[in-house]
Amino acid sequence: MESSSQRSSFEAIANDPVRARYILKGDKIREFIASKKVESWIELSDLRKKIWESEKASKHFQKQRENADSAPNDGNLQVIFLKMMLFVAQDIETATGVFTSVRPKNPGSVLSKPAHALDLCMAPGAFSLYFLLRNPRGRVDGVTLDRESGGHELHLEKAAKFLHYRGDPSESITINWTDITMHSIFLPTGEAIPDNSPDKSVLENNLPLLPHLQSLPANTDKRQYSFIICDGQNLRHHEHANIRPWEPARLLACQLILGLSFIKPGGSMLVLLHNLESWNAFVTVYKFSKFACVKFHKPKRVHAIRSSFYLVATKVQPLFEACTSWVEELKRSWYAMTFGGEAGLGSLVEAGEGLEVQNLLEEWGDTFIELGEEVWRTQRDALKEKAWI
DSSP, X not given: OOOHHHHHHHHHTTTOHHHHHHHHHHHHHHHHHHHTTOHHXXXXXXXXXXXXXXXXXXXXXXXXXXXXXXXXGOHHHHXXXXXXXXXXXXXXXXXHOGGGTTOOSSXXXXXXXXXXXXXXXXXXXXXXXXXXXXXXXXXXXXXEOOGGGTOOXXXXXXXXXXXXXXXXXHHHEEEEESOTTOOGGGOOTTOOOOTXXXXXXXXXXXXXXXXXXXXXXXXGGGOOEEEEEEXXXXXXXXXXXXXXXXXXXXXXXXXXXXXXXXXXXXXEEEEEEEOTTSHHHHXXXXXXXXXXXXXXXXXXXXXXXXXXXXXXXXXXXXXXXXXXXHHHHHHHHHXXXXXXXXXXXXXXXXXXXXOOXXXXXXXXXXXXXXXXXXXXXXXHHHHHTOTTO
């Protein structure tokens, strides 16, 4: 379900024709699902209508948002958040096996090359530590926003303790403090940072990415990572969220560009998405299906009643034309969302250049429903148990 902050963001751009097309395409996706008489989705839709009309539900979600916003400054909430994320990692692994999908046959042998992960938007570090626990001799490079800029605290030692991890996290994890959304590597071919951009100094003064992430790999050998984690969420108290209502899409584009540019052929990706029936989510999973094996999973803790779910992509083939062309499209989207508009602070961009919703539904709609039913069932069952509906 969309939060009130998301709704207010949408209202701020309600007169934008791009937003109008976005809504229309989402409506067509929902009409298609309804026409297929998907019981779990129909029941979930009825529950959502009740929630919109429930004052108790409104207060519940408001409290959730307040807790999320205060977590970076509340030590107790940070520990609770960390533990929840560790449970989520275990849930995902039990259901999909993605954390161990890239583990070598003999991970403890010095003759085996250890698995190497890139964790984008890493804090609090739960997924990184869980990856190390399940991949002996594994390594992680983590990119995360520093606390001073509004990011979450890293709790690697606490995570190691909760997981009974015997190693020293600092020996296996390299931390890259930076604002992931502001780097020149995202510039489309032939483009530069506009001289009159209000954010020109922000990009120039942003803490750099790790050296090997500052330019796109020239060949396959330079692709270091067998596992990519894209678990970043828009932080309401971060400055970009106040400037750009479309910040969640911009953040996702950055994660996907980096992940798809540096993943090894045959690697795996774990991507946090929202609102499965939305046009943006539909396009994202459709694009992945063209160069990877895809499935969805909605953990029963943390995410059960929310709109969020995980895309699990295995056997990713980043050199396929379907992938490389999409990366270029994502760069163009990032450029428009960062520098477009009259104020030069970006503008809303419609996902899926040149794609028509009706054509995609005819081609891939049935597969989409088959993949999505677990997500809808999980949310429906969780909401049924809530007293505030």
